[in-house]
Amino acid sequence: MNRFLVALPLAALCASAVAYGQSSARPACAPDNGGLTLPEGFCAMVAADNLGAARHVAVAQDGTVYVAIQNRGGDRAGVVALRDTNGDGTLDAQERAGEKSTTGLAIRNGYLYTATIGSVERFRING
Numbered sequence: 001m002n003r004f005l006v007a008l009p010l011a012a013l014c015a016s017a018v019a020y021g022q023s024s025a026r027p028a029c030a031p032d033n034g035g036l037t038l039p040e041g042f043c044a045m046v047a048a049d050n051l052g053a054a055r056h057v058a059v060a061q062d063g064t065v066y067v068a069i070q071n072r073g074g075d076r077a078g079v080v081a082l083r084d085t086n087g088d089g090t091l092d093a094q095e096r097a098g099e100k101s102t103t104g105l106a107i108r109n110g111y112l113y114t115a116t117i118g119s120v121e122r123f124r125i126n127g
Helices: 010-019
Strands: 003-009 042-049 053-059 065-070 078-083 093-097 102-108 111-116 120-124
Touching: 042 065, 042 078, 053 102, 065 102, 078 102
Parallel strands: none
Antiparallel strands: 003 042, 053 065, 065 078, 078 093, 102 111, 111 120
Protein backbone atom coordinates (compact mmCIF):
# COMPACT_ATOMS: atom_id res chain seq x y z
CA MET A 1 0.00 0.00 0.00
CA ASN A 2 1.49 3.36 -1.04
CA ARG A 3 -0.70 5.66 1.00
CA PHE A 4 0.48 8.79 2.74
CA LEU A 5 -1.68 8.89 5.85
CA VAL A 6 -2.17 11.71 8.32
CA ALA A 7 -3.14 10.59 11.82
CA LEU A 8 -3.47 13.34 14.42
CA PRO A 9 -5.70 14.27 17.29
CA LEU A 10 -8.74 16.00 15.82
CA ALA A 11 -7.81 19.32 17.47
CA ALA A 12 -4.38 19.24 15.80
CA LEU A 13 -5.96 18.85 12.35
CA CYS A 14 -7.93 22.05 12.91
CA ALA A 15 -4.92 23.91 14.31
CA SER A 16 -2.69 22.96 11.38
CA ALA A 17 -5.28 24.10 8.84
CA VAL A 18 -5.62 27.48 10.57
CA ALA A 19 -1.83 27.86 10.89
CA TYR A 20 -1.39 27.55 7.13
CA GLY A 21 -4.17 30.00 6.32
CA GLN A 22 -6.66 27.35 5.29
CA SER A 23 -10.28 27.13 6.32
CA SER A 24 -10.90 26.51 10.02
CA ALA A 25 -13.16 23.60 9.04
CA ARG A 26 -11.73 20.24 10.04
CA PRO A 27 -10.77 17.89 7.18
CA ALA A 28 -12.93 14.78 7.07
CA CYS A 29 -11.49 11.61 8.52
CA ALA A 30 -11.65 8.42 6.47
CA PRO A 31 -14.42 6.15 7.76
CA ASP A 32 -11.90 3.30 8.11
CA ASN A 33 -9.06 5.63 9.27
CA GLY A 34 -7.14 4.75 6.11
CA GLY A 35 -6.80 1.17 7.32
CA LEU A 36 -5.16 2.14 10.63
CA THR A 37 -6.25 1.13 14.12
CA LEU A 38 -6.01 4.24 16.30
CA PRO A 39 -6.67 5.12 19.93
CA GLU A 40 -9.83 6.97 20.88
CA GLY A 41 -9.67 10.68 20.06
CA PHE A 42 -7.56 10.13 16.95
CA CYS A 43 -8.60 9.71 13.35
CA ALA A 44 -6.79 9.45 10.03
CA MET A 45 -7.34 10.46 6.47
CA VAL A 46 -5.55 9.55 3.25
CA ALA A 47 -3.77 12.77 2.32
CA ALA A 48 -2.11 11.37 -0.83
CA ASP A 49 -2.09 7.98 -2.53
CA ASN A 50 0.22 6.05 -4.89
CA LEU A 51 3.38 8.07 -4.25
CA GLY A 52 5.77 5.15 -3.97
CA ALA A 53 7.91 3.94 -1.08
CA ALA A 54 7.82 7.04 1.14
CA ARG A 55 10.78 7.23 3.49
CA HIS A 56 10.98 10.75 4.99
CA VAL A 57 8.73 13.80 5.19
CA ALA A 58 9.49 17.50 5.65
CA VAL A 59 6.91 20.29 5.81
CA ALA A 60 7.75 23.84 4.71
CA GLN A 61 6.33 26.91 6.44
CA ASP A 62 3.91 27.48 3.56
CA GLY A 63 2.39 24.03 4.16
CA THR A 64 4.04 22.26 1.23
CA VAL A 65 4.76 18.65 2.18
CA TYR A 66 7.94 17.12 0.72
CA VAL A 67 8.13 13.32 0.64
CA ALA A 68 11.33 11.36 -0.08
CA ILE A 69 10.65 8.35 -2.28
CA GLN A 70 12.96 5.35 -2.31
CA ASN A 71 13.62 3.24 -5.38
CA ARG A 72 11.96 0.04 -4.21
CA GLY A 73 9.80 -2.43 -6.05
CA GLY A 74 9.78 -0.37 -9.25
CA ASP A 75 8.65 2.85 -7.51
CA ARG A 76 9.75 6.06 -9.19
CA ALA A 77 12.41 7.55 -6.89
CA GLY A 78 13.03 11.22 -6.03
CA VAL A 79 11.09 13.83 -4.07
CA VAL A 80 7.39 14.63 -4.32
CA ALA A 81 6.14 18.09 -3.32
CA LEU A 82 2.48 18.01 -2.24
CA ARG A 83 0.08 20.86 -1.54
CA ASP A 84 -3.56 21.16 -0.48
CA THR A 85 -4.92 23.79 -2.89
CA ASN A 86 -8.51 23.95 -1.63
CA GLY A 87 -8.28 23.40 2.13
CA ASP A 88 -10.02 20.01 2.25
CA GLY A 89 -7.02 18.18 3.76
CA THR A 90 -6.22 16.19 0.62
CA LEU A 91 -2.85 16.97 -0.93
CA ASP A 92 -4.23 17.43 -4.43
CA ALA A 93 -1.33 19.17 -6.22
CA GLN A 94 1.86 17.23 -6.70
CA GLU A 95 5.18 17.85 -8.40
CA ARG A 96 8.01 15.33 -8.68
CA ALA A 97 11.71 16.15 -8.83
CA GLY A 98 14.83 14.05 -9.13
CA GLU A 99 15.35 10.42 -9.99
CA LYS A 100 17.65 9.24 -7.21
CA SER A 101 16.50 7.06 -4.35
CA THR A 102 16.12 9.59 -1.55
CA THR A 103 16.96 8.50 1.98
CA GLY A 104 16.52 11.76 3.90
CA LEU A 105 15.04 15.28 3.76
CA ALA A 106 15.50 18.53 5.66
CA ILE A 107 14.42 22.14 5.19
CA ARG A 108 16.59 25.01 6.38
CA ASN A 109 16.89 28.70 5.44
CA GLY A 110 14.82 28.40 2.25
CA TYR A 111 16.54 25.26 0.97
CA LEU A 112 15.45 21.65 0.71
CA TYR A 113 18.28 19.23 1.44
CA THR A 114 18.01 15.69 0.11
CA ALA A 115 20.20 12.77 1.05
CA THR A 116 20.82 10.03 -1.45
CA ILE A 117 22.98 6.95 -1.11
CA GLY A 118 26.05 8.83 -2.36
CA SER A 119 25.35 12.54 -1.84
CA VAL A 120 23.60 15.37 -0.06
CA GLU A 121 22.00 17.84 -2.46
CA ARG A 122 20.55 21.30 -1.86
CA PHE A 123 17.68 22.95 -3.74
CA ARG A 124 16.29 26.47 -3.26
CA ILE A 125 12.60 26.35 -2.42
CA ASN A 126 10.69 28.69 -4.70
CA GLY A 127 7.42 29.74 -2.99
